[in-house]
Amino acid sequence: MPALVQSKNAEGFEVVRTEGCRVFAADGRSAIDFQSGWCVGNLGWSRPEIERALRDFDGPAYVYPGHRYAPWEELAQALVEIVPPGLRRAFRATGGSEAVEIALQAAMLHTGRARFVTIEGCYHGNTLGPHSIGDNETRHLFPRLGLPAPRTIRPPLDEARLAQVETALKPRDVAAVILEPVICNLGALVPEPAFMRGIQDLCRRYGALLILDEVATGFGRTGRMFAAEHSGVQPDMLTIAKAITAGFAPMGATLTSSAIAESMLKVGAYSTYGWHPRSTAAALANLAWWRDNGEALLAHVGAMNRLFVTRVGTLGLGPVQGEGLALGVATGDEAQAERIKARCLKEGLIVAAEGDVVSLFPPLVIDEATAEEGLAILQRCAA
Ligand SMILES: Cc1ncc(COP(=O)(O)O)c(C=O)c1O
Structure with a gap:
């Protein structure tokens, strides 16, 4: 048994690097991050100005x-x-x-x-x-x-x-x-x-x-x-x-x-x-980053909210709730939410599942192309 105690449902995804909206694993896989470490990486991972x-x-x-x-x-x-x-x-x-x-x-x-x-x-x-x-x-x-x-x-x-x-x-x-x-x-x-x-x-x-x-x-x-x-x-x-x-x-x-x-x-x-x-x-x-870029970023979050709500709303999983880029879909079925989360990870997308809810907390800086790429994975895995 390993010395480290982790949650029962810890994933076998060994993180070695993070950049922008993506997380990279030791086995060469990578995943688009629609969880942001549960609302931590709002500016995407490894934001260069802060790293500097x-x-x-x-x-x-x-x-x-x-x-x-x-x-x-x-x-x-x-x-x-x-x-x-x-x-x-x-x-x-x-x-x-x-x-x-x-x-x-x-x-x-x-x-x-x-x-x-x-x-x-x-x-x-x-x-x-x-x-x-x-x-x-x-x-x-x-x-x-x-x-x-x-x-x-x-x-x-x-x-x-x-x-x-x-x-x-x-x-x-x-x-x-x-x-x-x-x-x-x-x-x-x-x-x-x-x-x-x-x-x-x-x-x-x-x-x-x-x-x-x-x-x-x-x-x-x-x-x-x-x-x-x-x-x-x-x-x-x-x-x-x-x-x-x-x-x-x-x-x-x-x-x-x-x-x-x-x-x-x-x-x-x-x-x-x-x-x-x-x-x-x-x-x-x-x-300092927020002072210089905050207004534009919050406008971007509004635009991305519309994209996510529209696209996730067509998946037939359940009603989408939330504000900005804090979004959740109650599927009405715990096993289904877990299944979607596991499938997504396999296909290269990190989402959260708590109870019957699939939650999405993408980085606020996510661009439309990456959002679409992740949403396409979610669509495949929710089918
Ligand atoms: C709303 C809320 N409060 C408090 C906490 C606890 O924060 P931490 O894990 O940094 O101790 C969390 C963590 O997920 C949270 O979501």
């Missing part, structure tokens, strides 16, 4: 979290300038799970409450905090999680569901509602904007905070820099990771209001590898 910034990096090997480091301050300032208004402070994290951990702790400290409201079937990371509020099936594997079971809201996430949210918040014991503004982990399920705005109002009425988890949706995935922009809601906290470094280095961040940051500082803001200097250099180079 890292090659030229001549900063410190490491900075202790208790010391000052000017690029941290620069990055925090750059982030608060691009996220929804009201988020003025940034916490350093090593990835998405830690970013969510920080948000959960901050919500508990700020409100003095311990319960969360979540969307049924959600995923917010693999550490104990996110598991405590996550999907029922995983939560039940841990009999003694510290937090009270979350109150969950079952899709569809439309205006009518707000009554259920109000019932969940009325006891005034909820620290926060946490959700993805486009739920990548539920096949790119899109909550109605009225649902999102209604949640914000209800949170304010009942003293709960609103945490938007943009670990997957952040950095253009849904056609806006952050998916919160679709409904215009102003969260109390925002968690980001994944595409923040375009795949070059691990990083996460939790953005909060100034008041929430003060409450969290009772615990501290220590993370040994949070915002490693090389991760910080990659994130700053990523943000």
Whole structure:
């Protein structure tokens, strides 16, 4: 048995190289990547400008979290300038799970409450905090999680569901509602904007905070820099990771209001590898790329969305849902979704399958010819 522990369904695809929209394997195969490492490689893999910034990096090997480091301050300032208004402070994290951990702790400290409201079937990371509020099936594997079971809201996430949210918040014991503004982990399920705005109002009425988890949706995935922009809601906290470094280095961040940051500082803001200097250099180079090219890229995502939705809609698999290039098709059959994923990989296309949903998260920079090439493979494998 190999020493390395991997997921049960790990593929026998040994990656040796990545470039643009393609992943290359040790046995000479290559595949078009319609998964982007689950919303990591938004700019395509090995984006040359970021690679160059890292090659030229001549900063410190490491900075202790208790010391000052000017690029941290620069990055925090750059982030608060691009996220929804009201988020003025940034916490350093090593990835998405830690970013969510920080948000959960901050919500508990700020409100003095311990319960969360979540969307049924959600995923917010693999550490104990996110598991405590996550999907029922995983939560039940841990009999003694510290937090009270979350109150969950079952899709569809439309205006009518707000009554259920109000019932969940009325006891005034909820620290926060946490959700993805486009739920990548539920096949790119899109909550109605009225649902999102209604949640914000209800949170304010009942003293709960609103945490938007943009670990997957952040950095253009849904056609806006952050998916919160679709409904215009102003969260109390925002968690980001994944595409923040375009795949070059691990990083996460939790953005909060100034008041929430003060409450969290009772615990501290220590993370040994949070915002490693090389991760910080990659994130700053990523943000510089977005500053120069973001507007054009988001317009391109709109055009590619139309192409994908039209083409995938003709495959007869099921209705296509999502925003931008976060797309999902519920096939109604788990085995079929797995079969399509496996066939695609054999034919040179990486797609994701979760439950009965085939999810597509192609690089945002994908050109039409590569998109068509991948979609033709998907069509063959879905037949
Ligand atoms: C919405 C969401 N939140 C949190 C996480 C956890 O992020 P990480 O794997 O970087 O810990 C993920 C990972 O897939 C995610 O999709």
